[in-house]
Amino acid sequence: MHQQTSDITQLLKSKGLRVTPQRFAVFASLLKRTDHPTADQLLQDLNQDFPVSSQATIYSSLQALQAAGLVREVLLEAGITRYDAHVEEHHHFRCRSCGAIEDIPWNLFSPLDFQQLRPGLQPDGYEVTIHGVCDRCSS
């Protein structure tokens, strides 16, 4: 949150990524948004005023950012890949009526106990997806 321009540049560099205007713009835009946009929504947003990036570049930027651990995929609907730069762990609530997606704070639930997991499986992370109806749709 509240990253300065120079912070973002340093962050990208520290992960071994070249800082290009396109890559910077993709990451900065994702940091600003909390709505988990798709690649295409991101592209629309960036190119709103004047062309900033192309389709192919959006995808390669997202791949690079993902590989660097700065961005993660969010999979909630079949065939739709969303992206999120808020990599601090959190859960998701998805409204089955309007499709809205809401972040759920990580510490809302007590941590899962992996003791009972089958021996051999080495977990290194998890997330909860909650399905339901949001307030806008239930009224």
Add this chain to the structure above:
Amino acid sequence: MHQQTSDITQLLKSKGLRVTPQRFAVFASLLKRTDHPTADQLLQDLNQDFPVSSQATIYSSLQALQAAGLVREVLLEAGITRYDAHVEEHHHFRCRSCGAIEDIPWNLFSPLDFQQLRPGLQPDGYEVTIHGVCDRCSS
């Protein structure tokens, strides 16, 4: 588990679905498998010996079965939609190395407490996705 041929037929009928050889085959195959196949894997499987179904029909069968609540989608990798006929709730473990997917029993974890969820959100289900490395890959 261990459904008889006639059971499956009755089950489909009870959900208001016409029983066609294709639909029957898709559902029966999914019931037998626990590996969450994609539509294409399912098609390969069914048509292994002789043609049973076409691509278009697999997709429409899956849609019908899903609408009837007999099958659910499993989303674990970007762009890959998997299907599962074991609709009793359960969680998933995905190996980040080989991609293997393993079912995790629903009652392995104590139930989540939705009390603290933002008022207005009405949850009606959830699932946990665990990421990690499986025994085959860690040795």
Add this chain to the structure above:
DNA sequence: CTTTGTGCAAACGATTTGCAGGATG
């Protein structure tokens, strides 16, 4: 006999790729 499903092939939308020119460190 009416309704719904099937199979084919064409259409589609999201993502990837090859390649020539351009920018980064």
Add this chain to the structure above:
DNA sequence: CATCCTGCAAATCGTTTGCACAAAG
């Protein structure tokens, strides 16, 4: 200045659609 990125257009992959024929209830 060597390496890596960008943009374009073509290619690819999974899924959907239109339509004529066949099968289910």
